[in-house]
Amino acid sequence: MSVQPKAGRPFGVYIHFPFCARKCPYCDFNTRAAREIPHDAYLDAVLAELRGRRARFEGRRLVSIYFGGGTPGLWRADCVGAVIDAVRGEWEPLNDPADVGLSAVEVTVEVNPRAAPIEHLAALRDVGVNRLSVGVQTFDPTYLRRLGRDHSVGQSVATLEAARAVGFERVSFDLLFGGPHHDPQAFERDLERASALSEADHISAYSLIVEPGTPFARMKASGRLHETDEEEVTDMLLRCEERLQEAGYAHYEVSNYARPGRWARHNSLYWVGAEYMGLGVGAHELALLPGGVPARRAGALTLAEYLNAPAASAYDEERLTAEVHLAERLFLGLRTRFGVRRAELEGQFGVERVKEASQRLERLCERGLIEEVEGPPAADLPAYLQVGGPGWVPTRRGLHFANQIALEVL
Numbered sequence: 414m415s416v417q418p419k420a421g422r423p424f425g426v427y428i429h430f431p432f433c434a435r436k437c438p439y440c441d442f443n444t445r446a447a448r449e450i451p452h453d454a455y456l457d458a459v460l461a462e463l464r465g466r467r468a469r470f471e472g473r474r475l476v477s478i479y480f481g482g483g484t485p486g487l488w489r490a491d492c493v494g495a496v497i498d499a500v501r502g503e504w505e506p507l508n509d510p511a512d513v514g515l516s517a518v519e520v521t522v523e524v525n526p527r528a529a530p531i532e533h534l535a536a537l538r539d540v541g542v543n544r545l546s547v548g549v550q551t552f553d554p555t556y557l558r559r560l561g562r563d564h565s566v567g568q569s570v571a572t573l574e575a576a577r578a579v580g581f582e583r584v585s586f587d588l589l590f591g592g593p594h595h596d597p598q599a600f601e602r603d604l605e606r607a608s609a610l611s612e613a614d615h616i617s618a619y620s621l622i623v624e625p626g627t628p629f630a631r632m633k634a635s636g637r638l639h640e641t642d643e644e645e646v647t648d649m650l651l652r653c654e655e656r657l658q659e660a661g662y663a664h665y666e667v668s669n670y671a672r673p674g675r676w677a678r679h680n681s682l683y684w685v686g687a688e689y690m691g692l693g694v695g696a697h698e699l700a701l702l703p704g705g706v707p708a709r710r711a712g713a714l715t716l717a718e719y720l721n722a723p724a725a726s727a728y729d730e731e732r733l734t735a736e737v738h739l740a741e742r743l744f745l746g747l748r749t750r751f752g753v754r755r756a757e758l759e760g761q762f763g764v765e766r767v768k769e770a771s772q773r774l775e776r777l778c779e780r781g782l783i784e785e786v787e788g789p790p791a792a793d794l795p796a797y798l799q800v801g802g803p804g805w806v807p808t809r810r811g812l813h814f815a816n817q818i819a820l821e822v823l
Contacts, residue, residue: 422701423507424470425477425682426500428459429693430485431716434528438561438628439592439621443695443714444483451720456492458723459692460499462712465724467503469700470690475504477519477679484548486524490533493522494540496692501541519583519678521546524572527564531575544583545576546617551589552606553599560592560621561628573612583675585615590653591646592621593629593638600649601656608660614675618653619668620646650813666749667815684749686742686761694719707733735762739770743822747783748815752806773821774805782811782818 432447432455478500480493497520506518521544522537534545549569551557557566569586576584588607590600607616623629623640632638641649654664662670666684669677682689691698696712711729713719733741739762746753758767777783783805811818 422473422688423476423682424473424504424688424690425479425679426475426690426692427679427696427698428478428480428485428496429691429696429712430455430480430482430488431694432487433482433484434487434525435563438632439623441624441627442483445716450487452489452492454720455488455693456495458720459496462692462723463496463499463503466690466692469702470504470688473504473688474507475501475518476507476682476687477521479520479679480522482523484525484528485522486529486533486537490536490540493537493542497541517543519544521585521677521679523548525564526568526572529568529572529575531579534572534575534581535579538579538581543581544585545581547572547576547584547586547613549573549586549588551599552603553596556592556595556599559594560589573610577612583615584613585617585677586613588616588618588653589621590618590649591641593632593640595621595641595645595649597645597649597652601652604653604656608656614672615677616657616662616670617668618650618657618670620650647813654809654813664750664812667812681749681751684745685751686745702732707738709733735766738762739766740823743770743774744819747777747805747807747811747818747822750806750812752783752786752804754802754804756802757804770822777811777818777821778805780817781808782814783807 429443431444432450433444434446436444436446478497480488480496485493501518520542522542523546524534525548529547537545547569548562548564550560550562552566552569554566557564573584573586586607588603590603607613623633623638629638633640654670657670658664661672663673663676664670665676666680669680671677679689688700689698690700691710691712694712694716695714698710698712700708700710702708709731713723713728739758742758742761743753755767755771758770774783778785784807785803786806787803807815807818
């Protein structure tokens with residue numbers, strides 16, 4: 414990608430829906446449990462913010478729309494559809510003919526199995542959603558209770574089956590391992606069940622991290638939460654890769670697995686350093702300003718402030734230096750099998766900066782965490798990711814120990 418903003422640059426739109434039925438004890442996102450959701454008021458605010466800030470991304474080409482949260486699956490389908498229509502009315506789709514398995518803009522909604530009746534899933538499909546992300550977390554009822562989740566294993570299975578029944582061809586679900594008292598054998602059973610499912614084409618498997626300020630953090634501080642041993646967590650990660658690859662899922666990012674051509678378009682924009690717009694309470698975005706200056710923005714943190722003045726409410730914006738931006742580009746790119754390309758980096762950051770950074774990359778090569786390659790990555794990538802020429806990609810060991818890569822490049 415060139416450092417200068419230009420017409421046709423691929424980008425995505427993220428919409429943050431902050432409401433959920435119950436906040437999980439490990440969640441540190443900008444969310445809140447709500448008995449009553451202001452469906453229409455929040456819709457009006459998101460649309461007003463979109464109208465007030467659309468010029469920042471003028472001329473871009475739309476790759477994806479992602480509704481995250483919170484539990485955006487709780488939002489009325491007509492509200493979700495109104496946002497989709499408004500976003501698609503502002504930008505032309507990328508329409509990349511090389512994009513395997515997807516001929517339209519990817520539109521994803523996260524759903525909680527406890528609040529995903531088949532009628533609502535059908536309604537989401539009818540308003541333009543073409544991909545679901547289901548918060549399964551585990552198929553073990555004991556571990557599900559330890560995670561503080563409010564759904565059952567039966568509801569997870571029913572949601573995955575209902576998604577396919579109403580016509581969703583693209584379905585992802587999450588697994589969460591390494592949490593409190595997580596039995597490796599229970600995770601092995603999770604992997605066995607996940608591998609046997611035909612309803613999903615994408616699986617995200619995350620190692621649980623106890624974040625500051627969460628109920629889990631307070632339980633840990635008081636000695637009431639027992640974290641899974643680090644070696645056991647590593648074994649779970651390795652076993653996860655092995656079992657899912659045997660089942661036909663490619664390990665394309667540290668925590669993500671997909672069947673051929675079914676990787677997540679929206680999240681891939683983050684990993685390759687593309688721009689994305691953030692709408693909603695606390696939503697983050699990355700944009701290239703006139704002159705090519707990268708800016709990272711975080712929206713209003715309070716719901717009242719956002720509903721009162723969505724397009725003008727206070728926000729934090731950080732303009733990144735070239736050095737910081739390059740470091741982040743390396744860190745994110747080397748989390749994926751896409752890797753990074755020398756020519757792309759030199760075009761964006763300059764030959765000298767990349768030459769300096771390559772010394773750090775050489776050290777990572779010596780440690781077996783990354784390797785130099787001559788050509789572009791796997792052929793199932795769309796054209797906007799197919800940057801030719803030499804570059805660097807993570808090794809299998811590098812995908813397992815991305816934190817060590819981060820320590821070197823950040």
